[in-house]
Amino acid sequence: MSIGRLMQGKPHADTPGVTIGAPRSYELCGAVCFAGRRNRAFSRLAALSGAESGDRVLDVGCGTGYLTRRMAAVVGPRGTVTGVDPSPSVLAYARRRRGAGQGAACAYREGVAENLDFPDGSFDTVVTSLMLHHLPEELRPAALAEMGRVVRPGGRLLVVEFRPPRGALGRHLVHGGLGHAMSHNRTDLLDGLVTGAGFEIRGSGDVRPWLTYVQAERPVSRERTDRPSR
Numbered sequence: 001m002s003i004g005r006l007m008q009g010k011p012h013a014d015t016p017g018v019t020i021g022a023p024r025s026y027e028l029c030g031a032v033c034f035a036g037r038r039n040r041a042f043s044r045l046a047a048l049s050g051a052e053s054g055d056r057v058l059d060v061g062c063g064t065g066y067l068t069r070r071m072a073a074v075v076g077p078r079g080t081v082t083g084v085d086p087s088p089s090v091l092a093y094a095r096r097r098r099g100a101g102q103g104a105a106c107a108y109r110e111g112v113a114e115n116l117d118f119p120d121g122s123f124d125t126v127v128t129s130l131m132l133h134h135l136p137e138e139l140r141p142a143a144l145a146e147m148g149r150v151v152r153p154g155g156r157l158l159v160v161e162f163r164p165p166r167g168a169l170g171r172h173l174v175h176g177g178l179g180h181a182m183s184h185n186r187t188d189l190l191d192g193l194v195t196g197a198g199f200e201i202r203g204s205g206d207v208r209p210w211l212t213y214v215q216a217e218r219p220v221s222r223e224r225t226d227r228p229s230r
Contacts, residue, residue, distance in 0.1 A: 061131025
């Protein structure tokens, strides 16, 4: 069975065009797609986020909470990590897996990326992984703008997306010829989306086997940086 088929599901009622698979399908997809390297890849992404001990972190489109839990380990018990996703069934699965361990306890809330229900500047770090390609193209700028709104000035953003395989075997494994959004994922547009939302890009690269990322920061306002010290 192709990964593309595993990810198929019914569109979420509140977000037309967004496909939500069953929670167990997401987990099975991760196990197959990353060929045993999923934990290593997402631990690497958590480190690339730049989050520090005690940070307030938001994971947008958190799904089953795989990255959310790794962010909790990074920020430690003094930090907070909140995952947001539009699917109640996926969030219920994430809550059952939330074990805090030595890290922050993970909280999960239902919501959509283009209308985040948090005050301005609520978070030190915002992360989003494998979410944007599920959104209709016209909603993606609004989603990034919302992430820019809820992260504090000087705060960090990590956007992670699927990088379509270049080889024929990889393409067959992931897409299965089904025309899934992953088949035509325009990762070359990420930089423009991120800067268009007011962020400054700090880095980018790939994480094996199929991921690409952009690191960015919300600038501190000129008024603050130019203000004379007292």
